[in-house]
Amino acid sequence: MHPLRVDVRAATGGYPVLIGGGLADGLGRLLDEHRVGRRRIVVSNPVVWRLHGERIAKSLGGPELVLVPDGERHKHLATVSRIYDSLVRFEADRGTVVVAVGGGVTGDMAGFAAATYLRGIAFVQVPTTVVAQVDAAIGGKVGVNLPAGKNLVGAFHAPALVAADPEVLRTLPRREFRAGLYEVIKYGMACSADLFARLQAAAPRLADPAADALEPLVADCCRIKAAIVSEDEREAGPRRVLNFGHTAGHAVEAVTAYRRFRHGEAVAWGMLVASEIAVARGLLAAPDRDALKALVMSLGPLPPVADLAVGDLVAATRHDKKVVDETLHVVLPGRIGAATIVSDVTGAELAAAMERVGFGAGRRAR
Numbered sequence: 289m290h291p292l293r294v295d296v297r298a299a300t301g302g303y304p305v306l307i308g309g310g311l312a313d314g315l316g317r318l319l320d321e322h323r324v325g326r327r328r329i330v331v332s333n334p335v336v337w338r339l340h341g342e343r344i345a346k347s348l349g350g351p352e353l354v355l356v357p358d359g360e361r362h363k364h365l366a367t368v369s370r371i372y373d374s375l376v377r378f379e380a381d382r383g384t385v386v387v388a389v390g391g392g393v394t395g396d397m398a399g400f401a402a403a404t405y406l407r408g409i410a411f412v413q414v415p416t417t418v419v420a421q422v423d424a425a426i427g428g429k430v431g432v433n434l435p436a437g438k439n440l441v442g443a444f445h446a447p448a449l450v451a452a453d454p455e456v457l458r459t460l461p462r463r464e465f466r467a468g469l470y471e472v473i474k475y476g477m478a479c480s481a482d483l484f485a486r487l488q489a490a491a492p493r494l495a496d497p498a499a500d501a502l503e504p505l506v507a508d509c510c511r512i513k514a515a516i517v518s519e520d521e522r523e524a525g526p527r528r529v530l531n532f533g534h535t536a537g538h539a540v541e542a543v544t545a546y547r548r549f550r551h552g553e554a555v556a557w558g559m560l561v562a563s564e565i566a567v568a569r570g571l572l573a574a575p576d577r578d579a580l581k582a583l584v585m586s587l588g589p590l591p592p593v594a595d596l597a598v599g600d601l602v603a604a605t606r607h608d609k610k611v612v613d614e615t616l617h618v619v620l621p622g623r624i625g626a627a628t629i630v631s632d633v634t635g636a637e638l639a640a641a642m643e644r645v646g647f648g649a650g651r652r653a654r
């Protein structure tokens with residue numbers, strides 16, 4: 289087993305992101321090699337643990353286990369509190385490492401518990417979704433939702449190590465897998481023409497790729513995210529380009545109460561909206577927009593948006609976390625593989641782009 293290794297620089301030192309098929313089976317040895325923690329407590333959820341728990345437990349030598357309920361609606365302080373209770377029960381101390389095994393929800397919560405328990409203990413990310421492998425597990429952002437909004441409470445707490453095994457992605461439900469691929473497309477469009485071209489080449493089978501086709505794509509995204517967060521750990525500047533597609537995307541999620549779209553699907557719509565704005569401004573050539581649209585559509589149809597009123601969506605962007613000093617920062621592509629952040633996109637511009645992409649005109653009750 290020779291995993292690919294990408295290093296992330298962080299204020300606390302740095303950490304490796306290891307990517308490789310079969311890593312999950314060698315986790316214990318990996319943590320030994322990297323001298324991560326004497327005692328290991330796994331945080332996972334019942335869905336992931338049923339599918340992959342046995343071999344991970346075996347490789348870790350029967351670790352103590354905390355199972356948290358599955359689903360975004362459980363990503364809140366009450367669940368973190370349950371993790372604290374378990375850490376106390378297992379007598380976790382400063383030498384204990386929390387090993388998060390799951391998607392972004394598990395990683396964000398377990399990481400937040402690790403960031404705050406005893407003012408911070410070590411943690412390891414073992415991401416098991418596309419979203420978590422290419423995005424959530426890297427960069428040290430951890431946190432939970434409040435009733436008032438997503439990810440409103442959190443911390444920056446760098447993991448000691450990230451171990452991404454693309455083979456575990458095979459058990460993902462199709463829709464979940466596809467939703468993650470939209471974030472992969474995001475990296476291509478916003479950061480890497482190379483990756484974009486590779487995705488285009490893989491497009492006919494992208495939604496159902498051969499096992500060995502997935503690993504290089506995951507690795508590419510990890511490299512991009514690692515490079516960006518190494519430059520800008522706290523999202524003061526460059527890291528914001530990763531929000532490409534997320535302005536309209538978050539609005540779509542918010543107006544549908546986070547029920548109708550997977551996050552990645554909403555981001556896919558958001559990328560189409562942002563490219564439309566960029567074309568209207570003369571920033572992006574129309575064929576580049578069309579290439580993005582074709583790549584997105586190659587994964588199959590997105591959940592429809594014709595019944596969502598642009599007025600409601602534009603209103604929703606005003607509550608976005610990307611609003612800094614009352615200015616909405618929007619990431620616009622300049623060409624395939626490069627994007628810039630602008631702070632002068634008007635509501636009317638956003639609305640016009642949404643209508644062109646296929647959102648419902650006007651403002652009406654849901």
Ligand SMILES: NC(=O)c1ccc[n+]([C@@H]2O[C@H](COP(=O)([O-])OP(=O)(O)OC[C@H]3O[C@@H](n4cnc5c(N)ncnc54)[C@H](O)[C@@H]3O)[C@@H](O)[C@H]2O)c1
Pocket residue numbers: 333335336339358359360363390391392393394396416417418419420423424425426427428429430438439456457458459460461464551
């Ligand atoms: N911290 C960050 O920088 C960051 C970045 C992006 C997203 N996030 C967060 O990540 C969350 C979304 O993550 P997600 O998309 O991974 O969702 P998720 O964690 O809810 O996982 C999606 C579903 O897939 C299941 N699952 C996980 N691995 C599986 C596997 N290998 N086989 C079968 N099923 C599996 C999960 O149990 C869940 O039901 C959001 O809360 C978001 O805010 C955080």
Ligand SMILES: [Zn+2]
Pocket residue numbers: 471534551555
């Ligand atoms: Zn995202």
